[in-house]
Amino acid sequence: MSEKFSPTLRIGDLSDFIAPSQACVVSLKGLKATPKKPEPQVFKKLTTFLKSLGVKAVLDTCCIRDLTLIETCHEFIARYKQGQATDDEKSKSSLPMLSSSCPGWICYAEKQLGSYILPYISSVKSPQQSMGAAIKHHICQTMGFRPEEIYHVTVMPCYDKKLEAAREDFVFQAESNDESHADQGVCIPEVDSVLTSGEVLDLIQLKEVDFDALEESPIDRMLANLDEQGHLYGVSGGSGGYAETVFRYAAKVLFGREIDSPLDFRIIRNSDFRELSLEVEGKTVLKFALCYGFQNLQNIVRKVKTRKCDYQFVEVMACPSGCLNGGGQIKPKPGQSPKELIKSLEAIYMENVLEADPFKNPLVKRLYDEWLGHPGSEKAKRHMHTGYHPVVKSVTAQLHNW
The missing domain is CATH 3.40.50.1780 (Rossmann fold)
Structure with a gap:
């Protein structure tokens, strides 16, 4: 073996x-x-x-994943309300909230970006x-x-x-x-x-x-x-559906807007950088983004650092095209381009999974009832949330890089 x-x-x-x-x-x-x-x-x-x-x-x-999406939704609402309630700079720095499910992004943030970016990253595992x-x-x-x-x-x-x-x-x-x-x-x-x-x-x-x-x-x-017929169900999106789920929940909870129709993501730079907004009475009240790949990621980081980022939530993935293009995936067959493979995977992924609201998942409800209590509870924070740590380079490493 x-x-x-x-x-x-x-x-x-x-x-x-x-x-x-x-x-x-x-x-x-x-x-x-x-x-x-x-x-x-x-x-x-x-x-x-x-x-x-x-x-x-x-x-x-x-x-x-549905459970983590619910925890992420509740964390976003708490951050949003905190930022709206006070003019304190520390409170204002809670947004934009950056998603936390991509380990490549987390590793980069801890090693290269340090303490100025880590407070913006969602604490949800x-x-x-x-x-x-x-x-x-x-x-x-x-x-x-x-x-x-x-x-x-x-x-x-x-x-x-x-x-x-x-x-x-x-x-x-x-x-x-x-x-x-x-x-x-x-x-x-x-x-x-x-x-x-x-x-x-x-x-x-x-x-x-x-x-x-x-x-x-x-x-x-x-x-x-x-479901009863044996079909898998879940959220849409090959990278977890964070932006879409949080957007729908925030629109409902914060502004009373139920959004049942497909969301209209607008391409900004390329298909790996898209944004989504909600207008109420002619005013943009929510602005989210999908940011995949390090080139787009670095653009978001610069905006956050200079306090010029007008997004409230960003779904961040280190890999272009997101998780379906992860480095551990099966490679394209001879004669097939990576883009063709990704397009095929995206189509198959969406065909085989029925879309469902995470908040209506009976299994998740049971986990809260039997174990965690409620979203954002102390037990949920202990088991479903984590923290991040800036990596301090040694003098030897700094000299080597120099």
Whole structure:
């Protein structure tokens, strides 16, 4: 067995959970070549394959993504009201609120931008880490397991998700069963290992599995966004739908405007920089943006630094075209351009997922009722939110760069 996959496959004695991002699970053909038409049974075949390796449960992140969207909506409303209530400079600096789910963006902000940009970043964890918190702090207890008995693997479109999972912020200590060593709890990561979708393809090929011939296993419904017909549902957008969800919620809560129609994003520089606005009585009251790719990202950062950014919320992704173009995704086949692949993935992604309001998700409601209490509660802040830390370079590193 290749050592490349050993961290994931040496887990037969644990209760194993795999939580794939839907950005990775888009079509039956997606794990062999570029998909040409939607094949929604890929999740069921992936479940069959992964369980053949000893995995006990294969979960979809969409339910937890809905929860992170709700937390993000409530955080935005709190920041907006704080900025409106006082002229204090510290309060005013709470906007624009910058999304926090992209680890490449977070790493760049901490290492290169420092303390002046970090207060603007949403404190809500990414869906990957929120899923880890839910599994290790709640789900395992309901199933009669201790957190250290669960090995949680995620499948993500991005290599930086591996770095995110290794952050010290996402490690906690379990209580020791040995009373004489009560203060020496075991350090437990919320996410134990991360595989990219490309690595899952490598694993399938390494095991010489005919993916088309695999039987379809029932989807584990523990945290699955499945309707009565077995269809997956969630928000639109291949990068989490943050701007759209927060915009609709803010329009409703702050200005009493229910927006049921598709949102009209206006292209500013290119398709990776789009904006969205709400007008009330001829006045622009909300202005949001989608900002993908480092070139566009740096433009936003400059505006924030000079206090010339007129957006209240920005959905930030380091990769051009967002998560579907993540560095860990399966590469285009010979003769196919990256743009053609992205266009195909976007079409398939949207065809295979029914759009649904996160606030009406019964699974999310149950998680709040049984575990977190309500959005923005102290327990939610403890498990669903995090902090950021500017990386101080050593003198040696500064001299080396100079």
